[in-house]
Amino acid sequence: MSAELAFKPRILGMICNWCTYGGADLAGVSRFQYPTYIRLIRVMCSGRVELEHILRAFSNGQDGVFIGGCHLNDCHYNTEGNYDAIRMVLHGKKILEHIGVNPERLRLEWVSAGEGIRFANIMNEFSTKIENLGPLGKSEGIDEKTLKSKLEAVTNLVPYIKLVEMERLRVRFKSDEEYHRFFISEEFNRLFDETVGEKLAISQIISLLREGPQTTGEIAKVLDLTPSEVSRHLNSSSRQGLVRYEEGRKCFALA
Ligand code: FES
Secondary structure (H helix, E strand, O other): OOOOOOOOOOEEEEEEOOOHHHHHHHHHHOOOOOOOOEEEEEEOOHHHOOHHHHHHHHHOOOOEEEEEEOOOOOOOOOOOHHHHHHHHHHHHHHHHHHOOOOHHHEEEEEOOOOOHHHHHHHHHHHHHHHHHHOOOOOOOOOOHHHHHHHHHHHHHHHHHHHHHHHHHOOOOOOOHHHHHHHOOOHHHHHHHHHHHHHHHHHHHHHHHHOOOOEOHHHHHHHHOOOHHHHHHHHHHHHHOOOEEEEOOOOEEEEO
């Protein structure tokens, strides 16, 4: 068997105690099969899962992350955490895409305690997707070191991202479709570029420069940005006193 065929992904599921966990349990007692390499963690509500947990899972070598919650309007808490979960996951997918990680490695689904077969079907479908994508970073063409640096750059921004979510992204819709539509809309893309996009690029540049001075071209290549975009971010970072230009070596370094 080739190494590719033998690939067994590492998949972590964070699932709500009151619904998806019941669905997983029902799948088990009903003997509905799904891959044994999926590891499940029970959380009290899908809204308790934070972007930081997802990033930590990927940083620790998970190839896919699954979040399961109660169907919309069925959350067991007044805070309706599953609405927070859908906003966080769709925003998280955009962030992953921005750093070059395939957003399909992150999946959110609603599964009730009575939907054992649905749980097994989703797990089988998701694991096949991740098996086909291969190890994290492979289908993305990102080497391990760069991936680590990109995930670290996002992790450093988590407090800021949470603030943006609280102040600018507390949108409330009635259905999943409406959320999906909003998170691919022009309005959201503009908001993302203005808030997280710019800061994320700078955070990635800072992470890269921690490893040593780099030229604009080198940074552009690693981050898959154009040299003019990198120059713009470097100028802004330089004005904030974060980086400096080394005239002698013709490259940028941390200030
Ligand atoms: Fe299940 Fe909130 S209790 S998603």
